Amino acid sequence: MFPRVQLSRCASVFTRQTNTIRHFVFKQFDSLNLTEHHLPSSFYCTAPKKTFESLLEPNDVGLPPEIPEYDTLALKFKGYDFTVLERFAKHAHSVLRSMTLTTECYPMPCKSIRVNTYRLNSTIIDKTYNLDLYERVIVISNLPSIKLSPLITLLTCNTPEGVMLDVDYLSPSDEESRYIPDRQLLELQGQLEEIAIAKKKKK
Known part of the structure; x- marks a missing residue:
């Protein structure tokens, strides 16, 4: 991760560049004798503010972790x-x-x-x-x-x-x-095994 001081400097530089571009556009419109109504509506639609730190973070940071x-x-x-x-x-x-x-x-x-x-x-x-x-x-x-x-x-x-x-x-x-x-069940199983062995011997 970048140091926090460096991230804040990058964010401030990005904001200054955006304001410079807006000032240049307004100056050009003034030279052409145009008003702000001639600007497209999308020019005034600002996206949600995002810091430079949020751009480097993944989208699933706020989700709860998967616990095995x-x-x-x-x-x-x-x-x-x-x-x-x-x-x-x-x-x-x-x-x-x-x-x-x-x-x-x-x-x-x-x-x-x-x-x-x-x-x-x-x-x-x-x-x-x-x-x-x-x-x-x-x-x-x-x-x-x-x-x-x-x-x-x-x-x-x-x-x-x-x-x-x-x-x-x-x-x-x-x-x-x-x-x-169950002892009785075990005894019966033993008797059945003895009978099966006796039948095999007779054959």
């Missing part, structure tokens, strides 16, 4: 304390709704984890703990890219102790793990 959006993101909250996790997931969901975002919140099946502690300098199990890992997922659709960074900062600064936050794209495996498998 994420297709689908998943905020995964995990924790061993059900009460703390549930309250924080509700708080995060209310924050997202206040930002006028399209969201969906749902729980994931609980995962049981067995933890063993051993005696000092031995392989003998001292104590056994059964831990339940709870998970809540908030799916966000069409999230503007400029809102992701402040959103993560806001959530991480308010995440309580014992709660883990993970931000990732929603995958098909996440959708499958959302549902608890």
Whole structure:
């Protein structure tokens, strides 16, 4: 870009040249004993004032910028304390709704984890703990890219102790793990496979 001082000088020179041309035309009409009524009407029609700076700027400067959006993101909250996790997931969901975002919140099946502690300098199990890992997922659709960074900062600064936050794209495996498998249906499918194998052996 040109310096502002240089642009203002160019604009003033352009204005002086225009006034000089108009003064010359009026002087010529006076020498011919003509009045201003003999001038065409277009001579007095002035275009909107434009500065020299506006001539160098593109036409779409005043338009809002195009902000890219994420297709689908998943905020995964995990924790061993059900009460703390549930309250924080509700708080995060209310924050997202206040930002006028399209969201969906749902729980994931609980995962049981067995933890063993051993005696000092031995392989003998001292104590056994059964831990339940709870998970809540908030799916966000069409999230503007400029809102992701402040959103993560806001959530991480308010995440309580014992709660883990993970931000990732929603995958098909996440959708499958959302549902608890039907054991009876799995048993029937196994029986059908055994019958099909037995028929093949007879042939």
